[in-house]
Amino acid sequence: MTRQTLIIIFVAILTTFACGTASAQNPGYEKFRAKAMAGNSNFSKQSHLLDSVIAHYVEIDTEEDEDVRDQDVDNPGDDIYNGAWSTDGVNANRVALCDVPDSVTISCSGYVPPVVGITTSHFGPRWRRIHYGIDIALRTGEPIGAAFDGKVRVTKFDRRGYGYYVVLRHDNGLETVYGHLSEIKVFEGQHVVAGQCIGLGGSTGRSTGPHLHFETRFMGNPINPEKIINFATNEPHNKNFFLVKTIAFDYAKSSNYRSSYAADNIIKGSRGNSYAKGGHRYHKVRKGETLSSIAKRHGTTVNKLCKLNRISRNSKLRPGQRLRYT
Ligand SMILES: [Zn+2]
Known part of the structure; x- marks a missing residue:
């Protein structure tokens, strides 16, 4: 066998x-x-x-x-x-x-x-x-x-x-x-x-x-x-x-889609702290976030974030600030 x-x-x-x-x-x-x-x-x-x-x-x-x-x-x-x-x-x-x-x-x-x-x-x-x-x-x-x-x-x-x-x-x-x-x-x-x-x-x-x-x-x-x-x-x-x-x-586009996961709405183009506009995606900075944590979250690098947003690595982020990440 x-x-x-x-x-x-x-x-x-x-x-x-x-x-x-x-x-x-x-x-x-x-x-x-x-x-x-x-x-x-x-x-x-x-x-x-x-x-x-x-x-x-x-x-x-x-x-x-x-x-x-x-x-x-x-x-x-x-x-x-x-x-x-x-x-x-x-x-x-x-x-x-x-x-x-x-x-x-x-x-x-x-x-x-x-x-x-x-x-x-x-x-x-x-x-x-x-x-x-x-x-x-x-x-x-x-x-x-x-x-x-x-x-x-x-x-x-x-x-x-x-x-x-x-x-x-x-x-x-x-x-x-x-x-x-x-x-x-x-x-x-x-x-x-x-x-x-x-x-x-x-x-x-x-x-x-x-x-x-x-x-x-x-x-x-x-x-x-x-x-x-x-x-x-x-x-x-x-x-x-x-x-x-x-x-x-x-289905996330459907009007029946009422998820408590507010962040789900990427397909609709809006979400809690990330949204799409003019073909790009933006991240709304929350308290405590750093360039590196935001880069990690969106699968990109600090360098790219800096270039896209014309800021330096040492820039201080403020809550509510919008950063482009694509
Ligand atoms: Zn069932």
């Missing part, structure tokens, strides 16, 4: 223990999971989590390999989130849209559908607000799998909203949210592999029937999951998702 075969067997065994026999009720899901895992190029990463189990059966990789895997798995998306990690809730590490890069490539390799079912509600305006995910019909108790490899950031109960929910931060920089669960099967800080059971489907919180509310987010900002995944074939549209800020977050 090859190492991969062994891993597949052990993933199957672990999943069965974690989720009970419910998974057997959905052969479609099992098929997708098996297929995705077999074709997953990141298999070495997944195996990291199972090392303790398979150590008795297979030779462990060289030490060098393990170092590389540790770096990959321990702090998923760490550079993207600048080390920010909070278990407080979905929005805890949300970055204002104006500070999200204009474009970024996100790998979709290793995707496993969280559950296979009919999409009953799409992303977008709904009941005068925005539905930040999609709803997938399911039977209560049906196992929900992690969409990609990653780490559990939040497990919580939200009586008026998500019900029992889980937020995962993935190695590819995305975060996914799983709402209305009947039961949570993971703990905060736990590493998970794509397809691993994270909870059971249900109808807890603000829900009218059993379904999974599924969100995909980048730097805390929701993206329509259907832009990334084809939920009819249960595969990503492309190997990589090329995120273009103005397209991925186009």
Whole structure:
């Protein structure tokens, strides 16, 4: 038997223990999971989590390999989130849209559908607000799998909203949210592999029937999951998702978009202390800010800021002052 075969067997065994026999009720899901895992190029990463189990059966990789895997798995998306990690809730590490890069490539390799079912509600305006995910019909108790490899950031109960929910931060920089669960099967800080059971489907919180509310987010900002995944074939549209800020977050232009994240309005061209005018972007200086903190915030350098604004590095900034940064 090859190492991969062994891993597949052990993933199957672990999943069965974690989720009970419910998974057997959905052969479609099992098929997708098996297929995705077999074709997953990141298999070495997944195996990291199972090392303790398979150590008795297979030779462990060289030490060098393990170092590389540790770096990959321990702090998923760490550079993207600048080390920010909070278990407080979905929005805890949300970055204002104006500070999200204009474009970024996100790998979709290793995707496993969280559950296979009919999409009953799409992303977008709904009941005068925005539905930040999609709803997938399911039977209560049906196992929900992690969409990609990653780490559990939040497990919580939200009586008026998500019900029992889980937020995962993935190695590819995305975060996914799983709402209305009947039961949570993971703990905060736990590493998970794509397809691993994270909870059971249900109808807890603000829900009218059993379904999974599924969100995909980048730097805390929701993206329509259907832009990334084809939920009819249960595969990503492309190997990589090329995120273009103005397209991925186009809903921010909608009049239904009433986010408490005032800074989100970069697409509208106005925000708390950063705004666009005449094709350039400006930053309104707040108390305590320095040229270097402003440069860092907008991904530029102190030199560039000085040139654009015809000031010297030693200029004293005053609150309310406007600085051009693009
Ligand atoms: Zn929903």
